[in-house]
Amino acid sequence: MHTAAASVLIPPTMRVFERGWLSSNNVLLLDSEDAATLVDTGYVSHRAQTLALVQSALGGRRLTRILNTHLHSDHCGGNAHLQRATGARIAIPPGHVDAVARWDEDRLSFRATGQECERFAHDDVLQPGATLPMGEREWQVIAAPGHDPHSIMLWDAANRVLISADALWQHGFGAIFPEIEGDSGFAEQGAMLDLIEGLGPKLVIPGHGSPFGDVPAALLRARKRLAALAADPARNARQVAKVLIKFYLLDARSLPFDRLVQHLTGARYFTVINERYFRLPFDALIANSVRELVAVGAADWHDGIVANRDS
Numbered sequence: 001m002h003t004a005a006a007s008v009l010i011p012p013t014m015r016v017f018e019r020g021w022l023s024s025n026n027v028l029l030l031d032s033e034d035a036a037t038l039v040d041t042g043y044v045s046h047r048a049q050t051l052a053l054v055q056s057a058l059g060g061r062r063l064t065r066i067l068n069t070h071l072h073s074d075h076c077g078g079n080a081h082l083q084r085a086t087g088a089r090i091a092i093p094p095g096h097v098d099a100v101a102r103w104d105e106d107r108l109s110f111r112a113t114g115q116e117c118e119r120f121a122h123d124d125v126l127q128p129g130a131t132l133p134m135g136e137r138e139w140q141v142i143a144a145p146g147h148d149p150h151s152i153m154l155w156d157a158a159n160r161v162l163i164s165a166d167a168l169w170q171h172g173f174g175a176i177f178p179e180i181e182g183d184s185g186f187a188e189q190g191a192m193l194d195l196i197e198g199l200g201p202k203l204v205i206p207g208h209g210s211p212f213g214d215v216p217a218a219l220l221r222a223r224k225r226l227a228a229l230a231a232d233p234a235r236n237a238r239q240v241a242k243v244l245i246k247f248y249l250l251d252a253r254s255l256p257f258d259r260l261v262q263h264l265t266g267a268r269y270f271t272v273i274n275e276r277y278f279r280l281p282f283d284a285l286i287a288n289s290v291r292e293l294v295a296v297g298a299a300d301w302h303d304g305i306v307a308n309r310d311s
Contacts, residue, residue, distance in 0.1 A: 013135035029135030041078030069165035070151035095150025114267030146189030147174030254307035
């Protein structure tokens with residue numbers, strides 16, 4: 001169930017919709033009596049629900065801008081639907097401007113992850129270092145590589161509020177995708193944690209999970225997790241595989257194991273993970289990942305059917 005997060009720390013000109021893990025959180029900023037901005041739009045299969053949540057909170061305002069912290073499918077999947085309904089302009093980070101213009105699903109990671117995103121066009125670019133007025137406050141655009149090399153965060157320095165996307169959650173951070181392809185990601189993620197510590201936010205609004213204020217504790221947990229992954233890159237690869245399978249199960253709910261294997265055969269990240277780290281028969285790689293999800297209570301596997309299991 002998707003609910004608006006409740007916290008005394010949430011600024012009065014902001015609405016945070018805490019979503020399930022298939023869709024990123026949505027942050028609605030009330031810019032004036034007439035206009036509003038939305039940060040991130042969730043996954044494509046939730047697009048109608050995302051629009052309903054936003055419309056219920058606009059209070060007669062028009063949605064005039066959509067900002068994406070990065071272009072993973074769970075953060076931009078509702079872009080096209082919301083733009084059609086509202087006419088809002090879409091702003092994206094600079095790293096994938098060409099890929100969006102040509103709709104290159106390989107560079108945009110949709111094909112590599114086995115996920116979907118309805119095609120959209122962008123209007124503006126979120127340049128790191130720029131300042132944006134939103135919700136009657138000034139927000140700085142900060143580059144935030146690690147989880148995704150092109151991600152950004154949004155920082156309200158005057159009130160020490162950080163929209164962190166997947167750079168920091170209350171209990172972790174987003175999977176470090178660059179490392180599975182041999183690119184640097186652990187060092188960048190560590191630098192992001194240092195940067196956030198230096199900012200000293202009072203409130204962090206993450207891409208997934210509840211907004212939180214105990215940032216030192218979250219950073220400590222994140223650093224311990226990052227150290228464990230960096231010490232064992234194969235562990236990070238296994239984590240990425242499990243995250244992607246869990247994501248698909250959140251959408252599909254349940255399906256035969258052979259259909260799961262068939263779907264993931266077309267997702268390039270699984271081929272890369274297998275070739276770089278494990279060199280198993282492909283169905284064995286998927287079976288191992290499913291077993292790990294079952295072991296932690298995140299999935300069920302009975303009589304050939306793999307099913308999502310809600311925590």
